[in-house]
Amino acid sequence: MGDTRTADETGQGPGLPPVITFREPGSFARSVMAERHPALIQQVRDAFPYGPRQLRALDALLHEIAHGVVEPLDHGSPDRDLWLEWGREHLGRPWFDTPFLWGESYFYRRLLDAVGYFGEGPWRGVDPFAPFKRAELSGGTVEEELRALDDLVHLPAAERASALLHASLWGNRADLGFRGPGGAPEPAGGTPAGGLVADDGAALWSLLPPGARATVAVIADNTGRELIPDLVLVDHLLRHGHADRVVLHVKPGPYYVSDAMTADVADCVRRLAGASGEAGAIGGRIREAMGAGRLDVRAHAFFCAPFPYGRMPGDLREELASAALTILKGDLNYRRLVGDRLWPGTTSFTELTAYFPGPVAALRTLKSDVVVGLEPRALEELERSGHAWRTSGTHALIQVRP
Ligand SMILES: O=P(O)(O)OC[C@@]1(O)O[C@H](CO)[C@@H](O)[C@@H]1O
Numbered sequence: 001m002g003d004t005r006t007a008d009e010t011g012q013g014p015g016l017p018p019v020i021t022f023r024e025p026g027s028f029a030r031s032v033m034a035e036r037h038p039a040l041i042q043q044v045r046d047a048f049p050y051g052p053r054q055l056r057a058l059d060a061l062l063h064e065i066a067h068g069v070v071e072p073l074d075h076g077s078p079d080r081d082l083w084l085e086w087g088r089e090h091l092g093r094p095w096f097d098t099p100f101l102w103g104e105s106y107f108y109r110r111l112l113d114a115v116g117y118f119g120e121g122p123w124r125g126v127d128p129f130a131p132f133k134r135a136e137l138s139g140g141t142v143e144e145e146l147r148a149l150d151d152l153v154h155l156p157a158a159e160r161a162s163a164l165l166h167a168s169l170w171g172n173r174a175d176l177g178f179r180g181p182g183g184a185p186e187p188a189g190g191t192p193a194g195g196l197v198a199d200d201g202a203a204l205w206s207l208l209p210p211g212a213r214a215t216v217a218v219i220a221d222n223t224g225r226e227l228i229p230d231l232v233l234v235d236h237l238l239r240h241g242h243a244d245r246v247v248l249h250v251k252p253g254p255y256y257v258s259d260a261m262t263a264d265v266a267d268c269v270r271r272l273a274g275a276s277g278e279a280g281a282i283g284g285r286i287r288e289a290m291g292a293g294r295l296d297v298r299a300h301a302f303f304c305a306p307f308p309y310g311r312m313p314g315d316l317r318e319e320l321a322s323a324a325l326t327i328l329k330g331d332l333n334y335r336r337l338v339g340d341r342l343w344p345g346t347t348s349f350t351e352l353t354a355y356f357p358g359p360v361a362a363l364r365t366l367k368s369d370v371v372v373g374l375e376p377r378a379l380e381e382l383e384r385s386g387h388a389w390r391t392s393g394t395h396a397l398i399q400v401r402p
Pocket of ligand 1: 036366368
């Protein structure tokens with residue numbers, strides 16, 4: 001069957017670089033659908049004593065991805081109609097023909113259907129990724145990272161601020177979806193292996209002068225080893241007057257394995273508050289800030305939608321417009337911010353994000369092909385390195401559009 005979709009429907013409009021799909025043999029996106037997703041289905045299958053219904057549904061999803069076409073959500077799924085609309089151009093086609101962003105999002109939504117997350121049965125509301133999140137939170141690496149906070153207490157404020165910003169940035173490297181079979185190995189802990197390919201850290205701090213009574217929005221990404229340093233940074237912003245109020249935006253449901261939901265925020269705050277030393281003190285202050293409404297948690301449905309931020313609904317746009325700065329964490333948020341396309345690396349970050357309702361800072365380790373805003377010389381050097389710098393999580397960036 002020929003492709004009868006219009007340029008608009010495929011996202012391959014004139015003048016724009018192609019939208020990334022799973023089609024390209026050897027591409028990173030293809031490896032996600034061909035290897036990472038099947039491995040994840042297996043991991044979830046192994047982590048729970050599911051009944052025959054869930055097991056059959058997981059096997060069917062696995063088979064559908066490899067051999068079938070994209071099927072709609074189950075009858076009775078609360079958002080079936082919404083996804084019928086969102087998937088108008090993709091349902092009934094092979095999974096590998098869908099855009100990377102849409103197909104990946106829909107995969108996670110289908111996984112939730114398969115395990116009965118929205119169903120009427122006993123598995124309703126049981127996060128299929130909870131065992132992985134829990135193991136990370138109680139592991140030795142988090143323990144070490146919490147203890148390391150004691151070393152920062154005596155640093156001058158500016159140095160501490162910079163260290164905490166970088167901890168939040170590199171926390172994005174600790175991504176549960178990024179490990180295990182089908183995922184690139186997590187770079188060894190400790191110091192980052194690569195460097196920053198862009199560093200607008202100074203511009204970020206200049207947008208948050210102490211005492212400005214600003215609201216800062218943080219669009220969170222992963223829980224655990226990423227959300228903990230995010231919360232530590234939030235504490236610093238509130239404590240040192242860089243922000244008067246912080247709104248932490250999390251996902252309304254399980255997504256991309258380790259993405260933070262409200263329950264995960266609660267677990268991370270509990271983990272911090274239960275620790276000794278500086279970590280415990282930060283945990284106590286975060287609890288207090290939440291109780292006083294100085295740290296608000298929101299879980300807007302759009303954060304699990306398969307679209308770039310250019311399509312954000314009016315209420316979210318209005319909310320972000322009122323922030324002095326939106327800090328946007330992680331790789332997927334970056335893809336959604338600039339558009340999941342094969343942009344030339346030197347495309348202007350400022351121009352691509354001009355639509356965003358207010359000043360925005362992207363904090364992201366590089367874990368997919370999309371990157372913009374690089375200096376031509378830096379890009380040349382990276383390309384010459386022969387290293388998988390775009391996808392391996394060894395490099396990171398801080399990009400700001402004031
Ligand atoms: O948004 P995050 O947590 O930084 O990264 C999510 C991620 O691991 O998932 C996708 C592949 O599954 C990639 O685009 C990206 O690297």
